[in-house]
Amino acid sequence: MRGWILYQEYDAGLKKERHEIERFIQEAEKQNIELRIVAPEQFDLIVTRDDRKSVIVDGEVVPLPDFLLPRLGASTTYFALAVIRHLERLGVYTINSSESIEAVKDKLYSQQILASMNMPVPKTMLAKYPINIDMVEKQFGFPVIVKTLSGAQGTGVFLSESKSKFKDLMDLINATNHKANIIVQEFVADSAGRDLRVFTVGGRALACMERISQDGNFKANIAQGGTMRQVELTSEIEWIATETSRILNLEVAGIDLLFDGEHFKICEANSSPGFKAMEACYDINIPEEIFSFIRVRLGLFD
Numbered sequence: 583m584r585g586w587i588l589y590q591e592y593d594a595g596l597k598k599e600r601h602e603i604e605r606f607i608q609e610a611e612k613q614n615i616e617l618r619i620v621a622p623e624q625f626d627l628i629v630t631r632d633d634r635k636s637v638i639v640d641g642e643v644v645p646l647p648d649f650l651l652p653r654l655g656a657s658t659t660y661f662a663l664a665v666i667r668h669l670e671r672l673g674v675y676t677i678n679s680s681e682s683i684e685a686v687k688d689k690l691y692s693q694q695i696l697a698s699m700n701m702p703v704p705k706t707m708l709a710k711y712p713i714n715i716d717m718v719e720k721q722f723g724f725p726v727i728v729k730t731l732s733g734a735q736g737t738g739v740f741l742s743e744s745k746s747k748f749k750d751l752m753d754l755i756n757a758t759n760h761k762a763n764i765i766v767q768e769f770v771a772d773s774a775g776r777d778l779r780v781f782t783v784g785g786r787a788l789a790c791m792e793r794i795s796q797d798g799n800f801k802a803n804i805a806q807g808g809t810m811r812q813v814e815l816t817s818e819i820e821w822i823a824t825e826t827s828r829i830l831n832l833e834v835a836g837i838d839l840l841f842d843g844e845h846f847k848i849c850e851a852n853s854s855p856g857f858k859a860m861e862a863c864y865d866i867n868i869p870e871e872i873f874s875f876i877r878v879r880l881g882l883f884d
Contacts, residue, residue: 583873583882584616584645588652588662591621601858603653609869618647622654622662629668637668649876650676655854656687675880677872682831683853689731690765692830692851699829702822702847704840705768713752718766719745727767741769741800770847773840774800777849778813780823780837781860781868784875787820791863810859819846826851833879834872 589603603619610617626638637644650669654662666680686692693706705722718726724745730738742748755762775795781788791810813819823837826848836855839846857868 583613583649583877583880584647585610585618585649585651585876586647587617587619588650588654588665589619589621590623590654590657590662602856605857605861606651606869606872609867609873613870613873615873622659622665625665627664627668636672646672646674648675648880648882650674651872651876652676652678652683653854654683655852658683658687675876677833677876677879678835678853679831686830686832686851686853689729689850693765693848696826696829696848701826701829702842702845704770704847704849707766709752709764709766711756715745715749715752718748722766722768724748725769727769729765729767731763731765770840770842772842773847773849776841778819778839778841778846779810779855779860780815780819780839781855781857782823782827782832782835782837783868783871784833784878785824785828787815787823788868788871789860789864789866790815790819790823791860793859810863812863822846822848833875 587603587606591600607617607619609615620639624639626641628636628638630636637646646669650666652658652662652666658666663680663684666676666683670676670680685695690706690708693703696703704727707718707721709728725741725743726748728740728742728748728751740751742751755764777793778790779793780790790813792813793808793810795808819839822839823835826837827833827835830851832851832853834853834855836852836857838849838852840849860866861868
């Protein structure tokens with residue numbers, strides 16, 4: 583079995599998941615999988631009927647892999663999506679698909695999809711300038727969460743604790759980047775400084791951990807300094823996570839859930855979830871699970 587991982591070493595503002603890439607490489611060697619790490623910039627795409635010669639990597643026409651594993655997540659650019667779509671058109675099995683990656687990259691759109699399927703999501707609004715702050719106060723109250731449409735590892739997420747602080751943040755965004763697309767989201771107080779991460783593969787929930795802030799920050803992301811602990815994978819948690827993955831067509835996903843009383847709301851879905859913390863928290867081999875699922879999908883068995 584031959585595969586490519588689409589990955590980019592550097593992206594400003596994000597801690598890159600080199601650990602995860604190294605884990606995929608280690609597991610590929612154990613399973614005798616021919617694995618190559620490629621970046622979008624290495625590709626030249628030629629749209630032609632002669633499909634076998636339409637993919638050029640580092641200036642050379644190359645044979646197509648059996649599968650493509652994009653690991654760019656929220657930093658997936660238009661060109662990277664074009665690469666994924668091109669390989670999909672040529673019959674390369676892609677996990678996850680370009681359509682699902684594009685959908686979850688847009689936090690508002692993914693929430694719209696989930697809400698349309700009656701899934702539990704926080705109240706969310708697309709902000710427009712000038713911001714009607716009185717309307718935000720009426721609809722959401724304060725504190726309130728402000729997010730950029732695309733972001734990962736807790737970047738681009740802010741908490742406005744009062745009306746005046748919300749106004750200051752809006753003024754700052756308007757002054758520095760008035761074209762920025764942001765969303766306003768209800769603050770789920772029960773989940774302040776903690777949330778759940780559920781890792782799903784092929785419609786199964788593999789494991790669940792609670793992420794906990796260590797410095798009083800309202801964000802619990804491990805990349806932001808949070809810690810983690812094992813959490814029982816209850817039937818409710820499992821159903822919400824697997825149903826979210828199914829609706830968004832994510833075959834590999836990290837589903838983030840917010841505590842809401844005795845129940846949960848869906849914070850967001852991740853198409854390229856990190857798993858260093860999950861493997862540290864559990865005796866689980868996530869690259870092995872992913873490669874095994876790919877083998878099943880491709881009908882390639884030992």
